[in-house]
Amino acid sequence: MDADLQQRNRHLDLIGAWIAKHGLAALASASAEDVAGVSEDELREFFDSREDIVAALIARDRTFHREQLAKLLADPTLTNTQRGRSMWQHYVDAENGMRLFFEAYGIALHDEQYGRFIFGADDWFAMIDPVLERQGMSSGNADAFATLFIAVIRGAMMDLCATGNRGRVNAAMEMWFAASEILEKKLEQ
């Protein structure tokens, strides 16, 4: 990894930790010195604006999640339920990133700059659908199953970020994974 990229990633780590503590709204008026320990000019070498920083953080998180999903999908020894459980745990462990995503989502509803990177097309379906189709699901069922799988995980993360009630939400997800195993078999018929 070249030095510039390492430096950029270090800035992102510091800024991500700062946002987790102070919230995204405070970023707009915070100094570069406070959020990353550098001058405004130095920060500008890597990022054009505060929105650019948030976009980079979210893009980095998205890559992190995508790599985890790709790894799980490529492992033939795993069932989809095991993949789902593992992906859920992965999101729970990355709760700060999800909070940032939901915070930015609210802003993106009225801010085109945020909208471009928050609402940009996800390629989750392109990754999940072929695996389900190989298992015998029709293209329509695969799309529906992937859509609802992602929806339940995101919705449960919204609940977790709002209430912090891991016991209730984890128990619900465990019940959901058990049910989705039966649902998956029905959809493959």
Added chain:
Amino acid sequence: MTRTVDLESRARLLERVSEYVVKHGLHDLSLRPLAQAVDSSPRMLLYHFGSKEELVAAVLRRTRERQMEMFEKMCGSDLMTEQAMHGAVWATMSDPKFAPYMILFFEAYSIALRDPKRFPGFLENAVEDWLSFLSPDRTIATIKLAGYRGFMLDLAATGDRKRITAAVEVWVDSLELLTPKKGHRRAQ
């Protein structure tokens, strides 16, 4: 008597203010144009609600109460199956007329995540009120709420109604897999 008049005029004002906030959202909300739109004044709004944050908190509470009343009325019949109930709730939530309410919810949720003190109780109530409505079993209710919220996030972001509605149909059919074998009734 004065107190009663005060409460009545606050309630009337809250209905008008809520309509305005649902239509315009929380972004850039300021008291002067709001007061003008509801035939009031910033001073009267502050007299009745205390501060802009308390006014927004009152709007969010009122909006949620109205939604709960609407859904409880819609799903109140004992003859309605679980599947029919969830189909009806989704049809209402995903109706384009409902979009401003959803946008207001996601905006408020986003702000409250950043700063929970701004709308005290909003995050907790946004989950708890729905859990009691969706099922007496909190585990099942949690899954149902996760589904609705996740589908709404997807719909607001992508607008891909066809794909999402197909997924909701599969999801609604699958909810019977979650239902406990005995004594399951909706919370009233």
